[in-house]
Amino acid sequence: MIAVLKHELRMYFYSLTTYVFGALLLAFVGVGAVLYNIQAAVSNFEFVLNFGSLIFVIIVPILTMRVIAEERKQKTDQLLYSLPITTSQVVIGKYLALLLIYLIPLCLISIYPLIFAQFGEVYLPTAYGSILAFFIMGSALIAIGVFISSLTENQGFAAGIGIAIILLNYYSVRLSEYVSSKARGSVIAMVILIVLLGAIIKYLTKNNHVAYGVSALLMAGVVITYWVDSSKLEGLLPHIMRKLSLFERFNAFVNGVFDMTAIVYYLTVILFFLFLSVQSLEKRRYN
Amino acid sequence: MISVEGLTKCYGDIVAVDNVSFQIEEGHVYGLLGPNGAGKTTIMNIMTGCLSATEGSVRIYGHDIFEEANEAKRLIGYLPEQPPLYMTDTPLEYLKFVGEAKGLRGAKLKGQIDEVIHKTKIGHVKGRPISSLSKGYKQRVGIAQALLGNPKVIILDEPTVGLDPIQIVEIRDLIKELGRSHTVIFSSHILSEVQAICDQVLIISKGKLIAFDEPKNLEKLLLAPNEILITTDAREKEIKDILADMDHIVDMDIEEGDYTVAHIKIDHEDIYEVSRQIFFGFAHKGKALVEMSLKKTDLEDIFIELTGGSESQEATEREEVKQ
Structure with a gap:
């Protein structure tokens, strides 16, 4: 794992995308600091992070697109499979390297509240609590990016899908106001989600029985719930969209609450997508 | 191991x-x-x-x-x-x-x-x-x-x-x-x-x-005969008469023309000994051997014999399906 981590770090320092990632993050947070802390003279640095989080839509897919896709394209994944290290070690090594790359601009950003504190009153616990949450939220998005990269050998495709998914997640709360909150609408949305889940299971396991079985069970559950008590499905879709949003949960930190449930949620997302990435790599061995 | x-x-x-x-x-x-x-x-x-x-x-x-x-x-x-x-x-x-x-x-x-x-x-x-x-x-x-x-x-x-x-x-x-x-x-x-x-x-x-x-055992493993190719002024019947008494000749394929060309398959390990006998057989009957060439079985013959002629076509198809 350490060997993979060191090698990835060395490769990132040769890669232009790493510098684009760092530069865009610093630029966006910098612009936010100018707008909020300097021009509007607001002393809350957490507002800047809330503003800056939008840039994740672009920079996370740029950073993560090559992490596994490139290995597949260059056939270097064969080397990783033949080395005496496990797939989990490979994925964790790569993920930790990405986190270290992400930490570099974040360390610079961490100095900002201290600088602003020289010129006025900055509530540092909220500022640094938000920076920590900003780091963990970014880590969760990076884990999603790693998984998307593991699905293809086309970096452009990985970046495109990554941008679409993170953008959807960013706007999911606003979009939730426009989707149907009726029980029937929820059933239709759930059926679509179940079909998508079935397709992912089929892709990962290449096992039709498991994919169809899980999909059929979940669909039966939804239909039975609809017939027995349709009121339980009312407002389900907007509720799910709000709950799944990583960005919405960050608002609690901006409002000065260090929300442990959000931290647990982020960590769960990280573990879930790293697990899926390992499975996706293993799948190639078992296809 | x-x-x-x-x-x-x-x-x-x-x-x-x-x-x-x-x-x-x-x-x-x-x-x-x-x-x-x-x-x-x-x-x-x-x-x-x-x-x-x-x-x-x-x-x-x-x-x-x-x-x-x-x-x-x-x-x-x-x-x-x-x-x-x-x-x-x-x-x-x-x-x-x-x-x-x-x-x-x-x-x-x-x-x-x-x-x-x-x-x-x-x-x-x-x-x-x-x-x-x-x-x-x-x-x-x-x-x-x-x-x-x-x-x-x-x-x-x-x-x-x-x-x-x-x-x-x-x-x-x-x-x-x-x-x-x-x-x-x-x-x-x-x-x-x-x-x-x-x-x-x-x-x-x-x-x-x-x-x-x-590799050397694989050559023995296959009973593919060695082959001697001759070109002579003798006709088909004369060739058959000359070679009739010789052991180790398992098959022959004769094409008549200005000169007759014969592909002679033998099952003897020492191809030189058989070719010597053929040479003197023709000389004894006063017939000229204008060309004689020897073809020994090698790994390539074994390979083609074992894998079959249509192999590469099928292999390409299998490769395409795999990809």
Whole structure:
């Protein structure tokens, strides 16, 4: 794992995308600091992070697109499979390297509240609590990016899908106001989600029985719930969209609450997508 | 020692490897021979843990490649068909990464890197980006990574493909040299290469192991007769009369023209003795032999005989389906 981590770090320092990632993050947070802390003279640095989080839509897919896709394209994944290290070690090594790359601009950003504190009153616990949450939220998005990269050998495709998914997640709360909150609408949305889940299971396991079985069970559950008590499905879709949003949960930190449930949620997302990435790599061995 | 038992790999309905079993003993060079798409790469990928098997087992010195993957993989150095190189690395950086991943540290890592650089003769390019190296040097860097950790078994998948003739000779010499200190298994579809380097040959066709022996024994294994081609002024009937008393002639094919051409198949090991008898037979009857040429059975004939003529068409189709 350490060997993979060191090698990835060395490769990132040769890669232009790493510098684009760092530069865009610093630029966006910098612009936010100018707008909020300097021009509007607001002393809350957490507002800047809330503003800056939008840039994740672009920079996370740029950073993560090559992490596994490139290995597949260059056939270097064969080397990783033949080395005496496990797939989990490979994925964790790569993920930790990405986190270290992400930490570099974040360390610079961490100095900002201290600088602003020289010129006025900055509530540092909220500022640094938000920076920590900003780091963990970014880590969760990076884990999603790693998984998307593991699905293809086309970096452009990985970046495109990554941008679409993170953008959807960013706007999911606003979009939730426009989707149907009726029980029937929820059933239709759930059926679509179940079909998508079935397709992912089929892709990962290449096992039709498991994919169809899980999909059929979940669909039966939804239909039975609809017939027995349709009121339980009312407002389900907007509720799910709000709950799944990583960005919405960050608002609690901006409002000065260090929300442990959000931290647990982020960590769960990280573990879930790293697990899926390992499975996706293993799948190639078992296809 | 490597033990492969009942190895089968299916891609959907297509059987890429079909119930292959063999034992590899220590200290020899083994050649895995077969046309493109015969299943050589699949077998090697399974042996090195890069691919799962649908059925069967691979044990490397008693360690199952699936159950005790790390222990088994430490005993193997693998160079896939396309060398798995990171183009932005220099050979030195690349070897450092592979060495560390194989568990080497500090002075031991440095010592082994120096050793494999020396063995593969890449010392003068070790500081250049791999992307700028020639194909031959890239292949050498690939072999160097396989040698790190001093594995007992080196597995090389078509190591000479795409190289120029000089590079091919150099890589073959390197494989021969490696064969003195390691067990080497390499695949090829070039017969002369296998004949020149290997102690033992495994012939793979349509996913099946159809022959496993020393090259010279394989020639004996097949009863394909040697052939003598003569051109003479004798007519068909006269030729048959002259050859009627001779033993060891199993078949002949005669074409009449200005001169008569006869393909004579014999089952005698000493083709020169038979040709001598034919020569004096014709001389005795006062007939001229204007041309005589001898054709001995070689590995190529065995290969074509064993794998069948329609093999390569089917193999190409199988390869396409697999991709």
